[in-house]
Amino acid sequence: MRSDSLLFTRLKGKDAMIKPLASFLKILNSEASPGQISLALCFSMVAGFTPFFGLLTLCLLFLVLVLKVNLSAFFLGWGLFTALAFLLDPLFHGAGFWLLSHPGIEGFWTSLYNMPVLRLIRFNNTVFMGSFVISLLLFIPLFFMLQFLIKKYRSQFMDWIQKTRIAQIIKGTKIFMAYKSLG
């Protein structure tokens, strides 16, 4: 956390464009287990897709801080998924609206609606419901897929990528040097 924040303060101009990629490479190349990274990214997906202000965000932060997941991956993923959520909002709204106005489960929603804690989460908001359900549906498949891909990357592509021209360029930038020095 401390190295990340120090690094980010030094980012300027075009170096900032490389920041996410460098961060991602750093995470992938770190000693963190694929499970920790995958879980962090899955949590970041839920946090990023669902609206920022809410009790759920606080709960996710609690989980992320308490569970040994990769924090860098979580915060990086949170930013990426938040950006993605702006594009997906119409989809979330449509899905949420369909779910919340479905006559077959109206009774269920009504009972939830009268539960104070759930009202605080604003589950009856279409965007929240759509994004929450979609992120939950994607949570487990994404977790296993990411775990598989990270393992695959580390075993087969990590050495090759480090030798590629783009990796060399990144390694040659001041930002990467600084990043590496922070170790």
Next chain:
Amino acid sequence: MTKWIRWPGLAAFIVITALLVAGFMFLSGPFIAKAIEVAGTGMVGAKVDVAGARPGLFPLGLRLSGIEITDPDAPMTNAVEIANISMRMDTKALMLRKIDVTEMTVEGIRLGTPRRVSGALPEKDKKDKGRKETGEESASSLRERIPMPSMEIPDVQIILERASLGSLEEAENLEKALRQEYERFDERLKNLPDADDFRAYRTRIENLKRGSGLSGVLTGARELREIKSSVDKDILALRNTRREMEESIADLRRRMASLGSMASEDVNNLMERYGISDEGLSNITGILLGPEWENRLRKGLGLYRRVEPLLDRVREREKKPEPEKVLRSEGVDILFAEIPVRPDFLIRRASLSLEVPVGNLKGTLRNATAQQPLVGSPMEIRFKGDSLSDIESFDLQLVFDRVNPKAPTDHLKAGVSGWHPETMGSGDLALNAEKGDFSVDLISSRGALKGKMALDLTGVSFEMPDSGDRVRAAVASGLRDINRITVQGDLGGTLEKPEIKLSSSLDAVVRGAVTRAAREATETLRARLHEEVHAMTDKKIRELENQLGGMADLRAVLDERLNLAGRLDI
């Protein structure tokens, strides 16, 4: 399992959460105060100031201090000033986005306190000025409404100058008729045989008597018959004239005799026109107390009219369709049935402390909400006070019943006993009372008012400057012996146009006194008018009688001629 737990993370979360809560506690106060100020200003139509707001978590609540609500009609005055409000809220309800105040304490409520700066909203300044002017006008019109009937006895000479008296007109006509009749008979007398004619008859008769011989006797007899015939004709003409004259004189006398009664009739007519009426003081209670109590009623209703829309706001809100939110990333909140249905805002119970000039009043507030049908009980406010400085006991109960929105009924009940009232009335007539008991029971239903009030004043005394006016003197004499007044009031009309009708035993007393004074003044005027009108008529009658004497002279001439005719002895 523990290899998945990051203990420092837990500590960090606790620290972050604690910082967030602490930040909210210390930094949210000004925002809450501002939000209350903005909402309050919108509702009242004048500035609402909140000096401080402090939220509390355990128990969940809010503490407000230094609340000042400007009187929209008097921007330099606070309609209400509250020192402190502390409230406890239902956490569960707040999570359901409802404000449910379970317990509230309102301390240091004061009414009509001065403000340091004007609380008028910029765009309302002009309207306020206009309203102020109207208010001043209505206040002065209230003062002008006190009618004091005039019982000053008018100047008889002026009345008689202005009046046209039937008796004098008749006297003028009579005078003219008399003159005409005199002239007519005088003219006729000239054409009737006079003393010379009769002397000629006598000479002729004596000559005939001196005649001799048969022919002379026969001729004399024929001529004598002719003379007799002429004399008879003359006598007849004289008698006819005399009869006509008698009739004319009798008619004139009859007309002269009626002048006296016509004069009396003139006096009656003048009394009708210039007589003194006791109308105008038939409701002395209304005159004395009406403007003041009407002003109080209007003031109270003005306050009520400002509060009343807040009770109905929910109906308007329910009618408005929920606006469709289409902002990206915000979505739409789908509403489901609430079980049980709770009002958006509810103060279940509050204890109030109102500081008034006579002391402190303790009060309670129950079920304050704009959605009474959901609560099933009306909103109630009650203030009680004992051992106050100028009042023995005070009890005020207000019930705003909107449980059935189609039949809203608000009820005010108030009772004050052992009250030491200030001077009532105006400078013309002021009422002082040592002690008073007051009660009012007023119902407002759909803008219509209906109610009663009662005021019992003891140790009563009146102040009425002596200006030599008969009315004031009469009213003052009527009021002198009164030391207790029981006033009844009927309240009616509408919220916009309230009506108050006050009556009391005072009315009969004052009315009696004023009536007596009016009667005395009337009799004085009648006597003066009678004297003057009859003096004028009598003078005329005397003149007419003198003129009638002329007619009598003519009659004497006629009588003399008839005597001469009778003495001819034919």
